[in-house]
Each structure stands twice: as structure tokens, then as C-alpha cells.
Amino acid sequence: MEINTLKVESSLWIGNKRYRAALSAWYFSWTELDKKNREKKTVSVRVSEVIGVEDGRVEIQPQKKVEDTDRDFTLFYVKRSGRGSGQGVLWSLGRTQFSCPSRDLRDQWVTQVRTALKTHSPARPHRLLVFINPFGGKRRGKQIFHSLVAPLFELAGISSHVVVTERANQARDHILKKDLTGFDGVVCVGGDGMFSELLHGVIGRTQQEAGLSEHDPSGVLQPCDLHIGIIPAGSTDCVCFATVGVNDPVTSALHIIIGDSQPLDVCAVHHQSSLVRYSVSLVGYGFYGDVLAESERHRWMGPLRYDYSGCMMYLCNRSYQGTVQFLLADPGLSSPRDKTRCLSGCRVCSESTERLFPLSDSCSLYSDKLSQYSDQSEGEWMSVSGRFKCISLTCMSSSCPKSPLGLSPSAHLADGTGDLILVRDTNALGFLTYLHRHTTSQDQFDLPFVEVHRVKAVKFTLPPGEDSGEAEKYERSEQNTEEEEEEAVMEHPDKPCVHESSKSGSLQHLACTAKERGAPGKRKTSDFLCGLCCSKPPAVSVWNCDGEILPHTEISCRVHGQLVRLYARGIEDEARAVGLCEDSRDCKGKCVLHSR
Numbered sequence: 001m002e003i004n005t006l007k008v009e010s011s012l013w014i015g016n017k018r019y020r021a022a023l024s025a026w027y028f029s030w031t032e033l034d035k036k037n038r039e040k041k042t043v044s045v046r047v048s049e050v051i052g053v054e055d056g057r058v059e060i061q062p063q064k065k066v067e068d069t070d071r072d073f074t075l076f077y078v079k080r081s082g083r084g085s086g087q088g089v090l091w092s093l094g095r096t097q098f099s100c101p102s103r104d105l106r107d108q109w110v111t112q113v114r115t116a117l118k119t120h121s122p123a124r125p126h127r128l129l130v131f132i133n134p135f136g137g138k139r140r141g142k143q144i145f146h147s148l149v150a151p152l153f154e155l156a157g158i159s160s161h162v163v164v165t166e167r168a169n170q171a172r173d174h175i176l177k178k179d180l181t182g183f184d185g186v187v188c189v190g191g192d193g194m195f196s197e198l199l200h201g202v203i204g205r206t207q208q209e210a211g212l213s214e215h216d217p218s219g220v221l222q223p224c225d226l227h228i229g230i231i232p233a234g235s236t237d238c239v240c241f242a243t244v245g246v247n248d249p250v251t252s253a254l255h256i257i258i259g260d261s262q263p264l265d266v267c268a269v270h271h272q273s274s275l276v277r278y279s280v281s282l283v284g285y286g287f288y289g290d291v292l293a294e295s296e297r298h299r300w301m302g303p304l305r306y307d308y309s310g311c312m313m314y315l316c317n318r319s320y321q322g323t324v325q326f327l328l329a330d331p332g333l334s335s336p337r338d339k340t341r342c343l344s345g346c347r348v349c350s351e352s353t354e355r356l357f358p359l360s361d362s363c364s365l366y367s368d369k370l371s372q373y374s375d376q377s378e379g380e381w382m383s384v385s386g387r388f389k390c391i392s393l394t395c396m397s398s399s400c401p402k403s404p405l406g407l408s409p410s411a412h413l414a415d416g417t418g419d420l421i422l423v424r425d426t427n428a429l430g431f432l433t434y435l436h437r438h439t440t441s442q443d444q445f446d447l448p449f450v451e452v453h454r455v456k457a458v459k460f461t462l463p464p465g466e467d468s469g470e471a472e473k474y475e476r477s478e479q480n481t482e483e484e485e486e487e488a489v490m491e492h493p494d495k496p497c498v499h500e501s502s503k504s505g506s507l508q509h510l511a512c513t514a515k516e517r518g519a520p521g522k523r524k525t526s527d528f529l530c531g532l533c534c535s536k537p538p539a540v541s542v543w544n545c546d547g548e549i550l551p552h553t554e555i556s557c558r559v560h561g562q563l564v565r566l567y568a569r570g571i572e573d574e575a576r577a578v579g580l581c582e583d584s585r586d587c588k589g590k591c592v593l594h595s596r
């Protein structure tokens with residue numbers, strides 16, 4: 001066995017086959033040798049993707065089993081196991097058992113691998129604070145963590161302090177107020193709502209400690225060092241899906257273990273001079289606000305509530321008036337219609353790091369963090385007024401299982417900008433075409449009533465007269481009283497239903513008038529839709545901010561580039577990552593692993 005500072009090499013056996021195994025600063029690789037010492041297949045694993053090494057023959061799934069043989073060791077590492085339901089690559093735990101000629105050699109291998117992990121994969125977390133929402137998604141959060149994630153953390157030597165939440169906002173408050181000394185990161189087991197709690201906790205805590213106010217709409221915020229991990233166990237899992245490419249608990253756990261780090265843009269939403277909320281995936285008015293408001297009444301349906309409410313609100317065919325003002329981002333850097341995708345190691349995002357934090361160096365990424373707006377002239381505000389089906393602002397693609405390419409397929413995770421999508425009022429078929437394109441690879445922006453802009457900031461105002469159209473007002477108009485509906489029948493007995501149905505490609509008004517619908521008390525279940533849509537439609541919608549309804553309608557938004565960091569690496573390019581990395585002969589230097 002040869003040992004120098006960065007290299008270990010010896011013969012090892014896997015089963016009855018002999019291999020030449022080598023450990024360098026970057027790779028652990030093993031090459032099969034035939035009887036004449038000719039090299040056959042090579043498998044290479046990056047040191048940064050080694051999960052752990054154990055003495056003996058060890059299995060951890062489905063249950064931990066240890067056979068403490070004194071010449072064997074077991075290597076655990078990231079294995080790419082194909083493409084998930086989304087755009088990304090599914091990871092699983094790879095395991096290989098090696099046999100050495102002597103116990104001494106076995107001990108040297110185990111020690112050297114552990115040393116290599118400490119030295120060459122230093123960003124790994126050692127201690128994590130984990131919040132499990134037992135009620136998120138299909139209510140499987142606890143089971144997912146204990147059966148799939150905890151054994152991996154234990155294998156990797158990560159100690160986790162677990163809090164099973166008992167109320168909404170418990171995780172946020174814990175991060176804001178409790179002692180976090182010794183924790184390298186916080187992890188949520190849940191959906192986008194749980195992620196949002198961690199996001200608010202981490203940003204708020206960082207600003208408190210930096211002595212900065214979160215309320216100044218044009219203020220600069222301190223980027224956060226504490227990493228956030230997401231174990232997906234929610235209904236939409238949009239943030240996980242858009243930053244990892246799949247919503248798979250094991251894949252996410254492995255990204256956390258190896259200490260991947262993905263910066264993320266965050267949009268701060270203000271009302272006048274107060275911070276309302278932060279968002280990473282969607283600040284949406286009109287359709288997405290209405291769907292959320294409707295879905296909240298049907299939480300008992302679980303993840304299906306969004307499909308149900310989506311159909312209902314589509315049939316209601318609403319649109320809303322307003323004025324959107326926005327500050328364009330530099331069009332020379334990228335465009336929402338340039339047909340590129342933000343993938344792992346994205347050039348646009350890497351260049352943005354230098355632009356957003358010009359004085360920082362790679363060792364202390366945020367050493368001079370507060371520079372992002374100070375030396376920039378804001379540019380000119382643009383303005384668009386009219387009637388909109390929906391207005392969406394997203395800091396990232398917002399891909400999710402329902403929409404694998406997302407709301408804005410070419411948006412970047414960490415470029416300091418958001419994409420503003422304005423969908424003007426159109427007929428129901430047009431809007432259906434727009435929505436349907438989210439589920440295919442057809443360009444949803446290539447429609448005459450849709451425009452998209454890459455922006456740094458957005459403001460929304462209501463038309464004069466709709467001054468204080470706050471969320472409560474929306475709630476009131478949604479819940480028209482029986483008396484109001486009786487009145488509608490009396491005043492306009494022949495007023496047609498405002499919703500339309502699509503039949504054989506042509507749109508027809510459903511034959512339904514107020515008189516035909518009858519008084520609310522006398523309605524059948526089948527009249528429910530008419531009750532929802534034909535009551536006086538509200539003039540004002542609500543904002544959906546990452547799955548929460550905002551209490552204000554007139555808001556201003558500003559994108560803070562790379563404000564937080566997730567344990568993720570963006571979406572891996574399948575062609576460069578899957579299958580190729582484990583065999584240097586097959587990849588011919590094309591994979592991420594061997595192309596360096």
C-alpha cells in the first residue's frame with residue numbers, strides 16, 4: 001500500500017474479483033483486474049460524494065445489519081439512479097463491500113477515507129436542527145424522516161435535534177428566538193409552507209444579529225450563513241423540486257449530507273413601509289391567489305385541494321384590474337425567453353455572485369455582503385395597466401410535479417432577478433391554453449395576451465376607487481350572504497351565469513340564470529359551482545405568496561440576490577450526470593466527474 005498525503009492505492013477484493021483501488025484527494029476509484037492483471041471496468045466515486053465508510057460488512061437498508069469481519073470495510077456513496085418524475089436526477093445510497101488482505105490494511109483504508117472526507121469535503125454539516133410538520137402533504141413527515149432520512153444522517157455522523165411541530169410558525173419562532181449555537185443548518189420535513197417558515201426564521205434571525213431592519217423596502221439585507229435543507233413531504237414541494245430537480249426524500253438527504261450549497265434569490269414583499277413576507281417561488285395575483293384562497297377551504301382534501309380549486313377557479317373565469325410597475329433587470333445578462341435553463345453550476349448565476357458581491361472572495365463569500373444595491377442606479381420604472389387573469393412574480397423557475405418546467409422555465413435560482421409574468425384578460429380557451437402549456441414543453445409566453453419581463457422590483461396598485469381592497473374584503477365578497485344572493489335573484493332574474501364551459505373546443509355559457517339557480521337554501525349540490533362563480537365576482541383578488549394569502553393588495557416587491565443558501569446544487573444535467581460518472585471508460589470524459 002502506497003500512502004502519501006493524498007493517495008492510497010492497493011489491491012482489494014469485491015466478492016471473488018480482484019480490483020486495484022485508489023484514493024486521491026478527489027476520487028475513490030476501483031478497477032477490476034483479470035487474471036493477467038489487465039484492467040477492466042473502473043468505477044469512480046468523488047470523495048465529495050462519499051457518504052461514509054464503516055468497518056465490516058454493513059447494510060443500513062431496510063434495516064441496519066453489521067457483520068464485524070476484520071478484513072472488510074463498506075463504502076457508502078451517492079449513486080445516480082436515473083431520472084425522477086421531474087427534470088432532475090434521483091440519487092440513492094450506493095454501497096460496496098471491500099475485502100483487504102489484512103486487518104491492518106483495512107484499518108488504513110478506513111482511516112484514509114475518513115481523513116479525505118474531513119480534508120476534502122469540509123462543508124458538510126455536523127449538527128442539524130430538524131423540524132417535522134406531521135400534518136404536511138399526505139401526513140407522512142415523521143415516517144419519511146425516521147425511516148428514510150435519519151439512518152442516512154447517522155451513517156454520515158450527523159447529529160440531529162428533531163422538533164415535531166405542534167403548531168404553525170413554531171419552526172419560524174424557534175429559529176428567531178432560540179439558541180442556535182453549534183447548528184450548521186436547519187432542515188424542514190414538509191412542504192413549501194414549512195420551507196417558508198425556515199426562510200422567515202433564518203432571514204429574520206440574520207438581520208436581527210446584523211442589526212438591520214427588514215422593513216425598509218429599498219434596504220439591503222444581510223445574506224444568511226445558516227443553510228436550509230428541505231426533505232420534501234408536502235403537497236407541491238415546489239422549492240425542493242426547482243432546486244434539486246426531483247422531490248425525493250433520499251435525494252435531498254444525500255445533498256444535505258455532502259453539504260451541497262445552492263444560493264437562492266429571495267423576493268421581499270412590502271406594504272408601504274412594512275415587510276409583509278418573503279417569497280422564493282410565487283408572488284401571484286388573480287388566478288393563483290384565487291386558487292389558494294379556494295383551496296384553503298378544502299385542506300381536508302390534502303394535495304388534491306389544488307386540483308379541485310384550480311378547476312373551480314378556472315371555470316369562474318375571473319380577471320382583475322390593476323397597474324403593475326417594474327424595474328427591468330439588465331437585458332444583456334439573460335432573458336426569460338432565451339430558452340436556456342438554470343442547471344447545476346449555471347454560468348449566469350456564478351457571474352451574478354461576482355456582480356452581487358463584487359468585493360467578496362471565494363473563501364469568505366459574503367465578507368462584504370452589503371454591496372448589491374449601493375452602487376447601482378435603479379433604472380427606469382415601466383408601467384402596465386389593464387385587466388389581468390393573473391400576475392405572477394417568481395425568483396426561480398417554480399417547477400413542480402404539476403409543471404415540470406415551471407412558471408418560468410428559463411428563470412435562474414441565483415441571478416438576483418425575478419420573472420414577472422403578466423397574463424392579460426382573455427377568453428377561457430385562451431387561458432386554458434396558457435395553463436396547459438405549463439404541463440408541456442410548449443412556450444407559455446408565446447401567446448398574444450402574455451408578456452414576461454426579467455425584473456429587479458415590482459409594484460402593484462389598484463385602480464382609483466378600489467383603494468383598500470384588502471384580503472378581508474375579498475373574503476367577504478367570496479362569502480356572499482344568502483340575503484345578497486336572494487337579492488340578486490330578485491333584481492336580475494335573467495342575468496346569465498358568468499362562467500363558461502369548454503365543449504368540443506367551443507366555449508358556451510352554461511344555461512344558468514339567477515332565477516334558474518334558485519335561492520341558495522334550495523340549491524342542489526350540482527349548483528355549487530354557480531354559487532361560487534355567479535355571486536358578484538370580487539373586483540379585487542388576493543396575493544398568493546408561496547402558498548400563503550397576503551393581507552394586503554397594494555404591495556411592492558424587491559429581489560434580494562442570493563439571500564439564502566440551500567443544501568442543494570440546482571438541477572443536474574441528466575446527460576452529463578446519470579450513469580456516466582461511475583464508469584470512466586463509458587463516459588469518455590463527458591460526465592461532470594471526468595470533464596474537469
Ligand SMILES: Nc1ncnc2c1ncn2[C@@H]1O[C@H](COP(=O)(O)OP(=O)(O)OP(=O)(O)O)[C@@H](O)[C@H]1O
Binds near residue numbers: 135166235
Ligand atoms: N403542527 C402543525 N400544525 C398545524 N400547522 C402546521 C404545523 N406545523 C406546520 N404547520 C403549517 O402547515 C402549513 C403547511 O405545511 P406544509 O408546507 O408542510 O405542507 P403542505 O401545505 O401540504 O405542502 P405545500 O406547502 O408544499 O403545498 C405550513 O405553512 C406550516 O406553517
Ligand SMILES: CCCCCCCCCCCCC/C=C/[C@@H](O)[C@H](CO)NC(C)=O
Binds near residue numbers: 281398546547
Ligand atoms: C389544464 C391543465 C392545467 C394545469 C395547470 C398547471 C399550472 C401549474 C403551475 C404551477 C405553479 C406552481 C407555483 C408554486 C407555488 C407554490 O409556492 C405554492 C405553495 O406550495 N403552491 C401553490 C399551488 O400555490
Ligand SMILES: [Ca+2]
Binds near residue numbers: 265395396413416418
Ligand atoms: Ca432569480
